[in-house]
Amino acid sequence: MVKVLIVDDSKFARMIIRKMLEETGEFEIVDEAETDIQAIEKYKTHKPDLVTMDIIMPVESGLNAVKEIITFDPQAKIIMVSAMGQEKILEEAMNLGAKGFVVKPVNKDALLTEIKKVLK
Amino acid sequence: MTEFDISKFKDMYISEAREYLTNLNNLLLQLEKQPQNLEVLNEIFRIAHTLKGMSATMGFNNTAQFTHQIETSLDLLRKQEVVADSDVISVLFKCFDTLEKIMEDIASSSTDLNISTEDISKELKSVIELKKKVK
Helix, strand or coil: CEEEEEECCCHHHHHHHHHHHHCCCCEEEEEEECCHHHHHHHHHHHCCCEEEEECCCCCCCHHHHHHHHHHHCCCCCEEEEECCCCHHHHHHHHHHCCCEEEECCCCHHHHHHHHHHHHC | CCCCCHHHHHHHHHHHHHHHHHHHHHHHHHHHHCCCCHHHHHHHHHHHHHHHHHHHHHCCHHHHHHHHHHHHHHHHHHCCCCCCCHHHHHHHHHHHHHHHHHHHHHHHHCCCCCCCCHHHHHHHHHHHHHHHHHC
């Protein structure tokens, strides 16, 4: 089972990703985080195989979490989950070490394809 | 294609959207008192952005589009390209009222097409353009 940490300020958004992944039977959601600070702490606690990361959320943003997680674990596999029109921020996230991205509204097939690519 | 039934998340969507709308109204009241408060503006922007994403995920594209317009307007406010004066804040209150009505309607009809956003959308566009000019 692939251990996943889901990061998003919306409970609804976290639930959608959780259900999409759990339905496959291949993923174990080890925890959820709703702020960048929580994401960093929970990454260090669980050391998941994969993180799905929202961008616009408290306290700073998903970019801060990417930066801190990559500093802690340069091999961390982070997939950004972003709305359309955030190409610049996405580029920044990739430069900081994120390994992939999917665009909201999240499509299950697109998410699974990106995860497969990142976990290769 | 993998089947994923999004409709079963409608109640959760409405519940969270209502919570956000309460927060948006409270934050707007704060902004009314402190129009330059960037922290409040950023929080309003973040919530509008989240609401847009949730609506798009549910396939409520009318709501997503309307919320996108609100988000774009708020972005201009936080970049201080538009002044958050009483006229702008008044229209934003109306926008949030419309979103509340949409949520009520979605709860009973499961569609976001019954409540028109055309007039309020025009009003928002117009006040933002006007305040850009006078800045």
